[in-house]
Amino acid sequence: xxxxxxxEPYKIKMVEPLxxxxxxxxxxxxxxxxxxxxxxxxADVYIDLLTDSGTSAMSDRQWAGLMMxxxxxxxxxxxxxxxxxxxxxxxxxxxxxxxxGRGAEHLIARLLIRPGMYVPGNMYFxxxxxxxxxxxxxxxxxxxxxxxxxxxxxxxxxxxxxQKLEDIIRKAGAANIAYLSLATTVNMAGGQPISLxxxxxxxxxxxxxxxxxxxxxxRVAENAFMIQQHEAGYADRTVASIVxxxxxxxxxxxxxxxxxxxxxxxxxxxxxDEGLYEEAKNLVIVYEGMHTYGGLAGRDMEAMAIGITESVxxxxxxxxVYQVHYLGxxxxxxxxxxxxxxxxxxxxxxxxxxxxxxxxxSFPAQALTVALYEAGGVRTVERGIVSAGRDKxxxxxxxxxxxxxxxxxxxxxxxxxxxxxxADAIIETYENRYNIPGLEFTxxxxxxxxxxxxxxxxxxxxxSTTR
Ligand SMILES: Cc1ncc(COP(=O)(O)O)c(C=O)c1O
Ligand SMILES: N[C@@H](Cc1ccc(O)cc1)C(=O)O
Numbered sequence: 001x002x003x004x005x006x007x008e009p010y011k012i013k014m015v016e017p018l019x020x021x022x023x024x025x026x027x028x029x030x031x032x033x034x035x036x037x038x039x040x041x042x043a044d045v046y047i048d049l050l051t052d053s054g055t056s057a058m059s060d061r062q063w064a065g066l067m068m069x070x071x072x073x074x075x076x077x078x079x080x081x082x083x084x085x086x087x088x089x090x091x092x093x094x095x096x097x098x099x100x101g102r103g104a105e106h107l108i109a110r111l112l113i114r115p116g117m118y119v120p121g122n123m124y125f126x127x128x129x130x131x132x133x134x135x136x137x138x139x140x141x142x143x144x145x146x147x148x149x150x151x152x153x154x155x156x157x158x159x160x161x162x163q164k165l166e167d168i169i170r171k172a173g174a175a176n177i178a179y180l181s182l183a184t185t186v187n188m189a190g191g192q193p194i195s196l197x198x199x200x201x202x203x204x205x206x207x208x209x210x211x212x213x214x215x216x217x218x219r220v221a222e223n224a225f226m227i228q229q230h231e232a233g234y235a236d237r238t239v240a241s242i243v244x245x246x247x248x249x250x251x252x253x254x255x256x257x258x259x260x261x262x263x264x265x266x267x268x269x270x271x272x273d274e275g276l277y278e279e280a281k282n283l284v285i286v287y288e289g290m291h292t293y294g295g296l297a298g299r300d301m302e303a304m305a306i307g308i309t310e311s312v313x314x315x316x317x318x319x320x321v322y323q324v325h326y327l328g329x330x331x332x333x334x335x336x337x338x339x340x341x342x343x344x345x346x347x348x349x350x351x352x353x354x355x356x357x358x359x360x361x362s363f364p365a366q367a368l369t370v371a372l373y374e375a376g377g378v379r380t381v382e383r384g385i386v387s388a389g390r391d392k393x394x395x396x397x398x399x400x401x402x403x404x405x406x407x408x409x410x411x412x413x414x415x416x417x418x419x420x421x422x423a424d425a426i427i428e429t430y431e432n433r434y435n436i437p438g439l440e441f442t443x444x445x446x447x448x449x450x451x452x453x454x455x456x457x458x459x460x461x462x463x464s465t466t467r
Contacts (some may be wrong), residue, residue: 006318006319007319017048021044023374026377028374034235034442037379037380038381045373047414049346049422052409053256053259056262057262068114074290074292075292078301079292081302081305091247091248094280096280097288097292097293097296100258101258103288105128105131106131107256107269107280107284107288108280111278111279112179112212113132118140118168119166119178119456120177120180121141121142122160123181124388125185125188126383144156148401150337153341154194156194156231158184162201162202165203182213184222185345190343190406193226193227194223196246213250216253217258218258219259220246222320222344227357238314251273253269255452261304261307263304265300266300270293278467326341328347330419331347336430340438346407347409348405351368355406360384360403363384363386364438365385367436367437367439368382368429370439370457371436376419376428376429380406381406381450382406382450388451435460436460438458440455441454
């Protein structure tokens, strides 16, 4: 989409000043942070593309909704509003609020996984897989091969490979498959959508075997927009109707409202099975709170209910994705190695190609996040070997095919000028890429190591600095 054909469908009514730092300051700050962008203070970041989660700007309607919070311990009217919106927009019958997405992941994993069971999915997500493993499950990747190839232009890299799914069903036996974990869009594959055609086939196969589909719907509106744009037969459909069709092909969902639903905190578990809902209602009290608030204030549930309605507005979702693509296209035009196609919630740099002199075991993507922060005060996140963690059986690293740096764009927060500045910092970094050193751990936490790990820089090989 050419820039002249669209503009942000809102005007800005409140601003938050940004602070710039010097390169010298940033070199010190990132070293103090153990060369881990998660450990930086937000005040030391110029443009924050660490995540699109909980970082979006709420609308005036959502802020007004906060004032309508009913902070009763139980039976808050905001819960009933949220429940009605989930039923109307997503079609799920029952809703259990949770403090964020992983609260819902925890509940569903405990409810459906027994030790030794398998959980196939369209690529792992860090928190999702960990909850599956902590419940005794084994995650199995059944995503299409194209998703593992950063250069493939296939438009639906979130698709499930039916053969891989059949293989794991045959190997484990249908009774040993806890559920199929199906994400829209696929975060770790680079924000890639799944097609409805594929989902229908997957639904048919899983129904033949009596296997439930649990939908990770954090970015379902973004996925629906890509279906509208690229899947034959959907061009005339609204994003809202595509979202509802996607949900109708699944049995329940875990939702991080911090993405599509445009809130700073919140999530839920949605279910269609009444018996399972009764169990979830009981379990949520143990870990989150009463089933009518699940760790959220009434006002948070109100903001999420309103955010869900805004998430499927055509002008909003189009502008959201166009902004991401604007940045992606700037980088592609400059010859920067980015993952193809450009995703919906962020642009992903291919760190293997960007830093060919750094082997995967010296964490090229992590090293690139350090260099980008030093160059422009731009905060990004590693999505490669560090994020992938260790194999729970062998203790060795997982070695993912994709070694990426994600530039996640918060919704309604930055302007296109910010995207230009980000692109300039990346281009400058690319010109000096052979000076970037690899890293090694000085501290490696047991769970979700990428959040809190600390690193030190390796001394660059003399040959690599002179290329
Ligand atoms: C695809 C996906 N699933 C689940 C989660 C977990 O959500 P939360 O961060 O709200 O716990 C996230 C983000 O963390 C995500 O991107
Ligand atoms: N889900 C959020 C926050 C997050 C970041 C990294 C993680 O591995 C886990 C959670 C995201 O994708 O940005």
